[in-house]
Amino acid sequence: MKNSLVKRSWAEPYKIKMVELLKMTTKAQRIKAIKEAGYNTFLLKSEDVYIDLLTDSGTNAMSDVQWSAMMLGDEAYAGSKSYYKLEGTIQKYYGYKYVIPTHQGRAAENILSKILIKKGDVIPGNMYFTTTRLHQELAGGTFTDIIIDEAHDPTSEHPFKGNVDMAKLEKVVKKYGAKKIPYISIATNVNMAGGQPVSMANLKELRAYTKKLGIRVIHDMTRVAENAFFIQQREKGYDKKSIAQIVKEICSLTDGATMSAKKDALVNIGGFMATNEWDVFEEARNMVVVYEGLHTYGGLAGRDMEAIAVGIVESLDDNHQHARIGQVEYLGNKMMEYNVPIVLPIGGHGIFVDAKKFLPHLTQDQFPAQTLAAEMYIDSGVRTMERGIVSAGRKPNGDNYYPKLELVRFTMPRRVYTQAHMDVIAESAAAVYDRRKSIKGLKMIYEPKYLRFFQAKFEKL
Secondary structure, eight states, X not given: OOGGGSOOOOOOSSOOOOOOOOOOOOHHHHHHHHHHTTTOGGGSOGGGOSEEXXXXXXOOOOOHHHHHXXXXXXXXXXXXXXXXXXXXXXXXXXXXXXXXXXXXXXHHHHHHHHHHOOTTOEEEESSOXXXXXXXXXXXXXXXXXXXXXXXXXXXXXXXXXXXXXXXXXXXXXXXXXXXXXXXXXXXXXXXXXXXXXXXXXXXXXXXXXXXXXTOEEXXXXXXXXXHHHHHHHHSTTOTTSOHHHHHHHHHHTSSEEEEETTSTTOOSSOEEEEESOHHHHHHHHHHHHHHXXXXXXXXXXXXXXXXXXXXXXXXXXXXXXXXXXXXXXXXXXXXXXXXXXXXXXXXXXXXXXXXXXXXXXXXXXXOHHHHHHHHHHHHHSEEOEEESXXXXXXXXXXXXXXXXXXXXXXXXXXXXXXXXXXXXXXXXXXXXXXXXXXXOOEEEEEOOSXXXXXXXXXXXX
8 A cells, every 4th residue: 555545643733731630549449439429420529530521511621822811801790891702703703693691501591491482382402402401391391302313323324413304393393383382492413412413404404494484493502613523524515614614604594592612612611692683682681680690791700701702713723623523533433443332423522332232231220321431430530421311311290201322421521631541441441341241230319300410329239
């Protein structure tokens, strides 16, 4: 083979300027720690974690430009310069007219749900997300899943598993009527499906259909830049367009958005709600004062708004997304080399291991994903999280939801870990896989009222 035909390696488009030293633990220490945490990785102390893949939310490494921008933060209570910088950045790169800052994404979901949803409303969406669905239910609405069937199949290699099934949507509209649907909830890069993208063609079809019926499309844009990367790589006609151009086009097909800036925008705290409707903005401006703070800071310090504004621009850089998703792909390919069953195709913000296939001897009521996350921590100090029956929670009548997907999420913080860390993670997953038949399940011994995956406790069967 000629050298020119060899596939070239990629490298991160940054260099390391500062490091955080980590505590190394023994297996005995980890067994004690996870037992005290009730086998819930959320309840572990971070100092007892070696490689933290619990979430990519607020765990990113900010750039020197972001840290510098924080020194420019205008901490005025009203009319902060930093707010107007953030507003201008969102208008320029995302295209939404009106902006309400919030302390994080779920605060934006809360305000939006209270404004748009009435009791008895139905909110179709491309797979549920935990906090989004809870806010919809607390506002009196009911979520209904309209994602394509392939999204519920971990082995399907459909390139856009986040797509809306238009036939499912039409069925919902015929059953309830357009007036009962305040909006369609669309996540770009569907978290619970394994970080799977939505195609531009699907978004255009959805926009045309909803425009005809007068139904809003509300965009959960937490990982929109990652979705844009997949459109650029997989969808015909977009290979020559930049991430920034694709993101702007995605947003143009929606009426408003909620965002946790703690993901794509590379910050440790912050979010916003955006809309193109003055009436919705006016109501949100009133409500943010009740729940968050004045509409020109919304629960954020000026320095945080400065960091978000810079992070939005950095997130749209093609080289950044190439390296970000490239690291996830590297880990996924290493896991497949060790025969660890993962969701295919490899998604954007992490690797999702199929716990049903990994631990087929455990029933879903024995919490296989929760079990596997605990076993990963015991083996190597790698912290992951459950995305299965525990995360799915309970129906309004008290019965458990039984999702088809029972996954463990290995979520990648942006610009934090090296390739060597990826090797350690993959080797640990392989070691646990080798002893999988001896692993016993869990039973839940404490369950909180809402979002139980955060605080539930378990013990070994």
